[in-house]
Amino acid sequence: MKLSHKLLPLLALVASTQAYATDGYFAHGYGVKSQGMGGVGIALPQDAIAAAANPAGLGLVGDRIDIGATWFRPQRESELVNTAGGTGFFDGKYSGDDTENFVIPEFGYNQVITPEVTLGVSVYGNGGMNTDYKNGIPLFHAPGASGSAGVDLAQIIVAPTATWKITPTQIVGVSLNLAYQRFEIKGISGFAGFSSSPNNLTNKGHDSSYGSGIRVGWIGQVNDAVTLGATYQSRTYMSKFNKYKGLFADGGDFDIPANYGVGIAIKATPALTLAADVQRIEYSDVDAVGNASLSNIFAGKALGSKNGPGFGWRDVTAIKLGTSYAWNEQLTIRAGYNHSSQPIRKSEALFNILAPGTVQDHITFGATYVLPNQSELSLSYMHAFEEKVRGANAIPGAFGGGDVNLKMYQNSLGIAYGWKI
DSSP states (O other): OOOOHHHHHHHHHHHHSOOOOOOOOOOOOHHHHHTTTTOOOOOOOOOOTTGGGGGGGGGGSSSSSEEEEEEEEEEEEEEEEEETTTTTOOEEEOOSSSOEEEEEEEEEEEEEESSSSSEEEEEEEEEEEEEEBOOOOGGGTTTTOOOOOEEEEEEEEEEEEEEEETTEEEEEEEEEEEEEEEEEEEEOOGGGGBSSSSGSSSSOOOEEEEEEEEEEEEEEEEEEEEEEEEEEEEEEEEOGGGTTTTHHHHHHHOOOEEEEEEEEEESSSSSSEEEEEEEEEEESSSSHHOOOOOHHTTTTBBSSSTTTTOOOOOOOOEEEEEEEOOSSSEEEEEEEEEOOOBBBOOGGGGGGGGGGOOEEEEEEEEEEEEEEEEEEEEEEEEEEEEEEEEEEEOOOOOGGGGEEEEEEEEEEEEEEEEEEE
């Protein structure tokens, strides 16, 4: 494959900018075409980014290159009520939007080696989270401390992929997921007394982590109208964030959770395609994400310790629905809907001021126009509706008591250019 050795490291560097994803901290869809259809892609590959949803998809897209970017704008806010023993000393609304505009790139390359075999690579942002409270969260500061607060987590996946057509209608694929992530947290010095390594808890700048995992997939064409797909991604084991070994459980461990899903695509008419995916993301199996926060602290487990406190996230199930319509030979239009279950428990709202991934319902639109040279220009738009988590009594009495309310909504706009090679 004639792929520049300089291109992938450059994409990895650019993609490590901050982002905040939508199905928990995973993206609602990968590739601009998929994003315009609610994120479906397990049984409906449309470009060379398809391995992000199902590696078998690259067996159906042919020789092509796709490159694009998504502008992403999350709006996040936290509210503290009845704090400090009912005096309201820390009461107020806190905006986490001091940084609010992000660009997330994507890239894919695929080549047919034989009629049965393809080799390719998909590069995409797996997800991430970002909050930036300009004036900090006073409740999180040590006495006398001040300054901004927030987190910045970004993940990039480079997925070399091979597919095999095992029968005329059955394709299997496998991706080696090579992962890079970086992280920073600031403004939580008030928790130093609960950390196993107080000097490695907060305000240490960015730290990097590397790891790998496997994604496998299958696509089967039942008949000319119906296609089924299934995929499984293993847990991606990452090196530790050593600068934050006093925060994340198990001495700075932050793996990417396993996930799996099934999909169906139906060609209802020559012009109209309907598709649906169901995806399960196992956040609770990663201690740093799934372990309870304050209840573990009060049980004597320090931040950063083995099986220590996390953010208390549940597993997430995402249901994705999409449709595309070929208006004519040049123009295809798309729409979709995505619903994910709520990862944040009300009792865990205090820690999740830093990671308020509350959104659940997304509506999407998209289109592709075929240019005179037969290359394609694609657009997508996503709106994630405002969702609130009301954490009554989420601040325990040891911290003065009170309620924590979280809310977020999001918008994104994607553009991509692709061509056959």
